[in-house]
C-alpha cells in the first residue's frame with residue numbers, strides 16, 4: 001500500500017459530498033505549498049518524540065542527532081518544538097490515565113478498504129486500552145480549526161483501526177481527538193463502536209460512486225481543498241448563479257435573501273482568489289489569459305547587510321538607540337515562544353492576562369460560538 005489512495009481519508013470531506021471530484025482531481029497535477037511542507041516537517045518531529053516515548057526508547061544522543069537532521073530543514077522553526085510537545089503531552093495524558101499500560105501505535109497504516117474501495121491512510125497515533133480505541137491526529141495548520149466531531153477522516157481511520165485490532169481487543173467505544181496546538185485545545189469526540197460501524201455502512205455506496213467517478217458535482221466549502229477548485233465548471237456555475245438575485249422583487253431584499261447571498265458571496269470570494277492564482281500561474285508560464293497579464297508587484301527595499309549598514313550609520317554619528325525600537329511581544333507571540341503550558345503557568349494563572357470580549361462579528365450558523373444580540377438603539381445598524 002504505497003502512495004496515495006484515490007479515496008483518501010483526508011479527502012473524504014470532499015469526495016463524500018462531491019462524488020466525482022476524486023476522479024477529476026486525478027487528471028490534474030498535484031501541488032504542494034510551503035504550509036504543507038511545514039506541516040510535514042512538524043509531523044516528523046512529532047513522530048520522533050512519540051516514538052522515543054512509546055515505541056523505541058532511545059538515548060538522548062540518538063534522539064538529538066535525529067532531531068538535528070530535521071532541524072536542518074530550512075522550514076524548521078523553534079516553535080515546532082513547543083507545538084509538538086503539546087501533542088506529546090496530550091498523548092501522554094491519555095496513556096497515563098489507565099491503570100495498566102495501553103497498546104500504542106504511531107504512524108500506523110490503516111486499511112479501511114472494507115468500506116471504501118482501496119481506502120487506506122496513516123493514523124498519527126492509536127491507543128487501545130480495555131474496550132476503548134483512541135485515534136489521535138496531529139494537525140499543524142492554524143488557518144482552519146478542524147473539529148473531531150463527525151469528522152470523516154477520523155472516522156475512516158477509526159474504521160481501519162477497528163478492522164486491524166478487533167480480533168485482539170473487544171473495542172466498544174471510540175474516542176477521536178484532533179490536536180491542533182496552534183489553534184487551541186484539542187477537539188474530542190466519542191461514539192460507540194456500533195455507531196461508527198453503522199456510519200461505515202452508510203459510506204459504502206457513496207464511496208463506490210466516488211471510486212467510479214459517478215454522481216453530481218456539488219460545490220461548497222470543501223471546494224477550496226480540491227485540485228479542480230479554479231477550473232471546475234460546477235463551482236463556476238454555482239458561484240455565478242448569484243445573477244439570479246437580479247430578478248428579485250420587491251425592490252428591497254428580505255433578510256432571507258441577505259443570508260442566502262452572503263453564503264454564496266463567501267464561496268465567491270474564495271473562488272475568485274483561486275481563479276486569480278490560476279490565471280497568474282498561467283500568465284507566468286507564458287500562456288494567454290485574455291484581458292490579463294503578469295506584472296512585477298510593488299518593489300520593496302531591503303538591507304544588503306543590516307549589520308554592516310548600521311555599523312556605518314553609527315560610525316557616521318547616528319545614535320544607536322535611534323536605530324532600534326523596543327517593541328513588546330503580543331500575547332499570541334509570547335505563547336508561541338513559551339509554549340501553551342509555560343505561558344499559562346507564568347501569565348494566565350498569575351492573573352497577568354485579561355480577556356476582553358471581541359467586537360460583534362458575523363459568522364455562519366454552523367459556527368460553534370454562542371449567538372449574541374444587542375437591542376440598545378445605539379447599537380443599531382448604521383448608528
Ligand code: SF4
Pocket residue numbers: 014018020021024217218219220222223226227228229230232233234235
Ligand atoms: S471544485 Fe468543488 S464541485 Fe468541483 S470537483 Fe472539486 S469539490 Fe467538486
